[in-house]
Amino acid sequence: PEAITIQELANRMSERAVDVIRMLMKQGAMHKITDVIDADTAQLIAEELGHTVKRVAASDVEEGLFDTVDDSTDTEPRSPVVTVMGHVDHGKTSLLDALRHANVVSGEAGGITQHIGAYQVSSPETGKKITFIDTPGHAAFTAMRARGAKVTDIVVLVVAADDGVMPQTVEAINHAKAARVPIIVAINKIDKPDAKPERVRTELLQHEVQVESFGGEVVDVEVSAKNKTNLDKLLEMIALQAEILDLKTNSHRPAEGTVIEAKLDRGRGPVATVLVQRGTLRVGDIIVAGAEMGRVRALISDQGETVQEAGPSVPVEVLGFNGPPEAGDRLAVVENEARARQITSYRAHQKRENAAASISGMRGSLEQMMS
Numbered sequence: 001p002e003a004i005t006i007q008e009l010a011n012r013m014s015e016r017a018v019d020v021i022r023m024l025m026k027q028g029a030m031h032k033i034t035d036v037i038d039a040d041t042a043q044l045i046a047e048e049l050g051h052t053v054k055r056v057a058a059s060d061v062e063e064g065l066f067d068t069v070d071d072s073t074d075t076e077p078r079s080p081v082v083t084v085m086g087h088v089d090h091g092k093t094s095l096l097d098a099l100r101h102a103n104v105v106s107g108e109a110g111g112i113t114q115h116i117g118a119y120q121v122s123s124p125e126t127g128k129k130i131t132f133i134d135t136p137g138h139a140a141f142t143a144m145r146a147r148g149a150k151v152t153d154i155v156v157l158v159v160a161a162d163d164g165v166m167p168q169t170v171e172a173i174n175h176a177k178a179a180r181v182p183i184i185v186a187i188n189k190i191d192k193p194d195a196k197p198e199r200v201r202t203e204l205l206q207h208e209v210q211v212e213s214f215g216g217e218v219v220d221v222e223v224s225a226k227n228k229t230n231l232d233k234l235l236e237m238i239a240l241q242a243e244i245l246d247l248k249t250n251s252h253r254p255a256e257g258t259v260i261e262a263k264l265d266r267g268r269g270p271v272a273t274v275l276v277q278r279g280t281l282r283v284g285d286i287i288v289a290g291a292e293m294g295r296v297r298a299l300i301s302d303q304g305e306t307v308q309e310a311g312p313s314v315p316v317e318v319l320g321f322n323g324p325p326e327a328g329d330r331l332a333v334v335e336n337e338a339r340a341r342q343i344t345s346y347r348a349h350q351k352r353e354n355a356a357a358s359i360s361g362m363r364g365s366l367e368q369m370m371s
């Protein structure tokens, strides 16, 4: 359909929805975030905001794939999706592991939690779930953002108290800001004798991350992944931030999601970890992601259990792709295999053309350099 919700338009431009609404207001139209506007209006707004608009013919092929109309009457709360970022060796992996184990539901057959690249834990206070994405970090985050997939609601920025703000810390801050995702700072390694949490706060200030004790709005928590100190508090702060964000979506519709990681498994074939973002993904669904398609043969939860379906904010391993898609690819459910083939063959063609274009582009710039 030649229409788009204000939220989706804002997402695609990496602009705030309020700014889009303000722009529409200037033109005399009152809108709320879930409203749908036509393509012409959307183009006008995008250009006003300084974006170049490309209305691709692909819309013929991709039409309705990511149906942007989320009927606001049919939404319900969903769990927040959190990405942990920070400088190498500051304790991202340790923290994710500690959070995962601190929270293995007691009484369950001793934590055979298999690694699927994303998992859920329950907030100790409310019992509400939080989804953590265990990405290798910035590269995947950037790739997803470049593809217009917004996967993260909150960034937990890990800074080692004995090392302070480092280049990749700054990178992470910039990523979070560009994506307009709120940051919660986890000052890690607080157990170390040379830990200087106050210095971390000061250094963060220099990068325009102002924590509460400095009069800002960014929450910081002193933690030790090693000693499991303050992990509950960190979860609580995430839950609180999530509440403010008031995250809602519709689970009664065909699934949409994003591929977190994918591989070719010897025994199981192509396996993709997918974060479902809208709707419900079910066994038997016909799916497309990037230039790959398939039929969901099995879904496996972060607990390693076979499940029949996965709803919004739930990470799940998907078996049944014909080939492994790429991290950052968006997944959609389509009506039938013919449609899936049409979409993926079109995309495969596009991919080849782009590759060819970038090679000839390179040649062009080389020639320029030589002349």
Ligand code: GDP
Binding pocket: 086, 087, 088, 089, 090, 091, 092, 093, 094, 095, 188, 189, 190, 191, 192, 223, 224, 225, 226, 227
């Ligand atoms: P990553 O590169 O950010 O994923 O960092 P890792 O989780 O691999 O941790 C890097 C090193 O710091 C490892 O040797 C960890 O054992 C250590 N480490 C992580 N968290 C803590 C902590 O809270 N206290 C102490 N003392 N060491 C930690």
Ligand code: MG
Binding pocket: 092, 093, 094
């Ligand atoms: Mg790591």
